Amino acid sequence: MSSNLKLISNKVNTFCAFRKLFRALKRDRALLLIISPVLVYYIIFHYVPMYGITIAFKSFTIGGRLFEGTWVGFKYFNEFLSSIYIKRLLRNTFLLSLYSILWGFPIPILFVLALNEIKQGLFKRFVQTVSYLPHFISVVIVVGMLIRFVSPGDGVINMVIKLLGQKEINFMNEPKYFRTMYIATGIWQSFGWNSIVYIAALTGIDPSLYEAAIIDGANRLKKIIYITIPSILPTIIILLILSLGGLFSVGFEKIILMYNPVTYEVADVISTYTYRRGILDAQYSFGAAVGLFNSAINFIILILFNSLSKKVTNIALW
Amino acid sequence: MYNKKLLCLICILISLILIASGCATTSKDDVTKGTEKKENAENEHLIVKEGSVTLKVANYDLGSSTGKSYTDNLPVWQEVEKRTGVKIEWDVTPSDQYTVQIQTRLAAGSGNLPDIIMMPHGQTMTYAASGVIIPIDKLIEEHAPNLKKYFETNPTLKSLNSAYDGSMYKISSDITGSLYINPFVWIIRKDWLDTLSLNEPLTTDDWYTMTKAFKENDPNNNGIQDEIPIQAYSGHRFLMKFGEAWGLRFFQSSGFSVDKDGKVQYDYIDPKFKEFLGWLNKLYKEELIDQEFTSITGDELWGRVARNVVGVFPAFTTSVAAGTKMLKDNGVADGEYMAYTPPKGPYGDQIAEHGHNFSGDYAISKDCKHPDVAIKWLDFVVASKEGNDLMMYGIEGETCTKVNGEYKYTDLVLDNPNQLSAMEVLRDYGAWPYTAYIQTYEAYQAMYVKTPELLAASSKIKPFLVAPFPNIIGTDDENSRFASIMADMQTYLDEMIVKFIIGQESFDKFDEYVEKVKLLKVDEVLQIKRTQYERFLKVMDSN
Numbered sequence: 001m002s003s004n005l006k007l008i009s010n011k012v013n014t015f016c017a018f019r020k021l022f023r024a025l026k027r028d029r030a031l032l033l034i035i036s037p038v039l040v041y042y043i044i045f046h047y048v049p050m051y052g053i054t055i056a057f058k059s060f061t062i063g064g065r066l067f068e069g070t071w072v073g074f075k076y077f078n079e080f081l082s083s084i085y086i087k088r089l090l091r092n093t094f095l096l097s098l099y100s101i102l103w104g105f106p107i108p109i110l111f112v113l114a115l116n117e118i119k120q121g122l123f124k125r126f127v128q129t130v131s132y133l134p135h136f137i138s139v140v141i142v143v144g145m146l147i148r149f150v151s152p153g154d155g156v157i158n159m160v161i162k163l164l165g166q167k168e169i170n171f172m173n174e175p176k177y178f179r180t181m182y183i184a185t186g187i188w189q190s191f192g193w194n195s196i197v198y199i200a201a202l203t204g205i206d207p208s209l210y211e212a213a214i215i216d217g218a219n220r221l222k223k224i225i226y227i228t229i230p231s232i233l234p235t236i237i238i239l240l241i242l243s244l245g246g247l248f249s250v251g252f253e254k255i256i257l258m259y260n261p262v263t264y265e266v267a268d269v270i271s272t273y274t275y276r277r278g279i280l281d282a283q284y285s286f287g288a289a290v291g292l293f294n295s296a297i298n299f300i301i302l303i304l305f306n307s308l309s310k311k312v313t314n315i316a317l318w
Numbered sequence: 319m320y321n322k323k324l325l326c327l328i329c330i331l332i333s334l335i336l337i338a339s340g341c342a343t344t345s346k347d348d349v350t351k352g353t354e355k356k357e358n359a360e361n362e363h364l365i366v367k368e369g370s371v372t373l374k375v376a377n378y379d380l381g382s383s384t385g386k387s388y389t390d391n392l393p394v395w396q397e398v399e400k401r402t403g404v405k406i407e408w409d410v411t412p413s414d415q416y417t418v419q420i421q422t423r424l425a426a427g428s429g430n431l432p433d434i435i436m437m438p439h440g441q442t443m444t445y446a447a448s449g450v451i452i453p454i455d456k457l458i459e460e461h462a463p464n465l466k467k468y469f470e471t472n473p474t475l476k477s478l479n480s481a482y483d484g485s486m487y488k489i490s491s492d493i494t495g496s497l498y499i500n501p502f503v504w505i506i507r508k509d510w511l512d513t514l515s516l517n518e519p520l521t522t523d524d525w526y527t528m529t530k531a532f533k534e535n536d537p538n539n540n541g542i543q544d545e546i547p548i549q550a551y552s553g554h555r556f557l558m559k560f561g562e563a564w565g566l567r568f569f570q571s572s573g574f575s576v577d578k579d580g581k582v583q584y585d586y587i588d589p590k591f592k593e594f595l596g597w598l599n600k601l602y603k604e605e606l607i608d609q610e611f612t613s614i615t616g617d618e619l620w621g622r623v624a625r626n627v628v629g630v631f632p633a634f635t636t637s638v639a640a641g642t643k644m645l646k647d648n649g650v651a652d653g654e655y656m657a658y659t660p661p662k663g664p665y666g667d668q669i670a671e672h673g674h675n676f677s678g679d680y681a682i683s684k685d686c687k688h689p690d691v692a693i694k695w696l697d698f699v700v701a702s703k704e705g706n707d708l709m710m711y712g713i714e715g716e717t718c719t720k721v722n723g724e725y726k727y728t729d730l731v732l733d734n735p736n737q738l739s740a741m742e743v744l745r746d747y748g749a750w751p752y753t754a755y756i757q758t759y760e761a762y763q764a765m766y767v768k769t770p771e772l773l774a775a776s777s778k779i780k781p782f783l784v785a786p787f788p789n790i791i792g793t794d795d796e797n798s799r800f801a802s803i804m805a806d807m808q809t810y811l812d813e814m815i816v817k818f819i820i821g822q823e824s825f826d827k828f829d830e831y832v833e834k835v836k837l838l839k840v841d842e843v844l845q846i847k848r849t850q851y852e853r854f855l856k857v858m859d860s861n
Contacts, residue, residue: 079802083805083806084806084810084838085806085809144615147610147613147614151610152609152610153544153609153610170609170610172610172612172613173612173613173820173822258613260553260612260613260816261553261554261612261809261812261813261815261816261817262612262813262816262817262820262822264809264812264813265813268809273805273809276805276808276809277801277805283801
């Protein structure tokens with residue numbers, strides 16, 4: 001008897017839950033409609049093609065279906081990991097990313113904190129706008145300018161060096177300058193754009209907090225440390241976690257424009273090596289294997305840092 | 319309220335107009351102006367009844383400065399349609415997008431592939447392996463007499479065109495004519511040679527003397543030592559061309575050469591390579607080679623040419639005119655570039671490798687419903703005398719005339735009233751197409767008849783031209799093994815070579831370098847190449 005009652009009450013509960021869900025969907029149908037194109041886009045172009053990652057494990061022939069192709073298991077992963085350059089590639093990829101984050105991450109924050117101290121006006125807006133502009137310049141042009149500036153014949157930098165009595169330096173052929181040039185131009189190009197998020201976060205700070213601080217006798221520095229930074233700290237941490245999630249994905253375009261065989265030992269990264277190998281043949285399977293390898297590592301790092309952050313600061317992506 | 323509604327309406331209208339203009343397709347009407355209807359009743363090339371079969375042809379579209387496209391039904395192709403009876407439906411895309419879109423369609427595998435496809439570079443055999451394109455050697459045997467004869471009289475080309483099992487999957491443009499008339503050479507400032515009273519450089523030692531004089535004696539007369547004697551760009555690839563003076567085949571053959579016993583060797587580990595690198599290093603140290611050759615691009619090269627500082631640069635012979643014009647346009651009135659014979663090396667080698675004979679692969683897809691019609695059409699367009707004349711010379715009476723049985727270009731082509739180059743005029747007519755065809759040496763001679771110095775230069779170089787190591791089609795297994803070894807090997811070679819050239823690596827380490835190359839499985843690479851070469855010879859002899 002009681003078992004029957006339990007069964008019925010279970011069924012009633014599920015039915016009520018469904019009713020609730022249905023009502024919620026109906027109530028929010030306008031919102032769902034707005035978001036549906038984006039949802040469909042993600043499902044079709046990002047989730048469904050995930051199946052294609054299987055070509056990393058197959059000897060994929062073009063023209064064949066995704067379901068065909070002989071299974072080769074980890075052959076391409078092994079090929080990639082047994083390259084004599086694998087240590088160098090991993091090291092270069094990791095270091096370029098790490099240094100980019102180390103140097104490039106704080107700069108927008110410092111910039112925004114400084115900008116915040118300027119009174120609203122023409123100068124402030126001018127500085128802000130000028131800082132965004134490099135973001136819109138194509139990386140090809142930025143590297144072109146860089147090569148002109150560091151040219152040993154008639155580049156500006158070498159002219160200054162010669163004026164100081166030193167011998168001119170062929171920067172593009174020296175491995176020790178590569179990272180500096182890569183990261184410096186990267187920071188110049190992106191810090192303005194990246195500061196936008198922080199500026200937006202700053203506008204959300206309650207001005208009465210500042211007023212209270214002044215009453216308590218806080219000077220400029222103390223206001224920054226105790227009010228501004230803590231208020232934008234969640235934004236900072238989230239963005240940091242996201243950047244760390246891209247630690248093993250260094251884009252190849254800028255490096256290809258900047259590197260040459262002499263600087264391979266610092267500049268050759270996973271993506272450029274795979275690109276060169278791809279030219280010899282349409283090596284889709286190899287490329288997919290390397291891409292999967294990259295993504296797997298990035299994913300692990302992301303989860304690691306996310307849980308670390310949750311433990312330490314209580315702020316995390318999930 | 320009324321104003322708001324009106325504003326909304328206007329905004330919607332404007333956005334609709336913008337969308338509509340983005341989707342507009344310009345319908346081009348058939349341009350038939352000036353096409354003479356040849357009353358020639360002899361139409362022995364008629365393949366099918368007029369208009370009964372349509373072939374879909376996928377190709378790069380014209381990059382015409384006047385905006386013409388193959389879909390405009392250009393005069394030459396109208397003639398082709400008339401004479402073969404086959405209607406052509408052009409499936410063309412601008413060249414920078416062509417490869418990507420055709421690869422996607424080929425990868426999709428089937429359905430609606432065009433009948434004849436210009437294959438993406440280097441991937442013909444991959445698609446052949448998966449059956450997307452069909453073998454055509456039997457079709458050629460049965461239906462294409464001109465192609466058959468062409469391969470019989472050119473056994474080397476037949477072998478180059480055959481896959482490892484002897485079958486053929488493609489027809490390519492035969493650009494041998496252009497290789498002879500327009501070789502890739504070093505272009506030197508002729509007026510600087512005159513100013514400094516130098517003779518044209520004949521040996522590699524002469525080259526050292528000449529470049530030293532360029533650097534130190536201020537031939538551009540501006541008081542500054544700003545001359546760049548040798549301007550290579552985009553890395554060390556062009557500098558490797560000098561290796562030909564040591565008999566080393568890097569530029570076109572990727573280091574593979576056949577020694578006097580007929581065995582394939584790898585020139586990157588040849589002992590003479592050390593001497594050659596030493597010569598390059600000497601020149602680089604004394605700043606006779608541009609110090610920035612690793613990072614300079616082609617655009618920067620032309621900028622420097624214009625600034626009157628470049629003594630020598632690598633290019634096709636036709637760039638002689640472009641270089642000279644660049645100088646004259648930038649105030650250097652006596653500036654003149656010229657192409658000269660390749661340098662003779664310390665062992666007496668004096669050669670210049672020409673490029674590969676084939677360019678652009680045309681294949682027949684498996685969706686083609688009339689493969690016999692397709693092969694007959696290709697036979698006409700690519701290999702028949704009449705088709706060839708159409709492709710090379712265009713429309714008789716407009717772009718060419720027949721003088722004493724030989725074709726000559728008209729003034730419309732050679733001296734175009736709208737300042738178009740000869741090639742542009744012919745291409746707008748549909749001649750010299752981006753499809754597959756045979757480019758004849760005679761046609762080039764006819765085109766360059768107005769620039770005799772160019773013809774003179776190229777005929778001086780012609781005796782020294784040698785064929786590169788053949789581009790043999792490999793099996794899937796050979797290709798994947800080759801690719802996986804070369805991935806690391808090429809990285810190592812490039813690094814070491816540039817380091818040797820710029821002096822970052824001492825030449826005492828050369829033997830270590832050779833050892834390392836051997837460790838990287840160069841023997842396996844050589845074994846693959848030797849097997850392929852044997853196959854190549856076998857098909858050649860099987861005629």
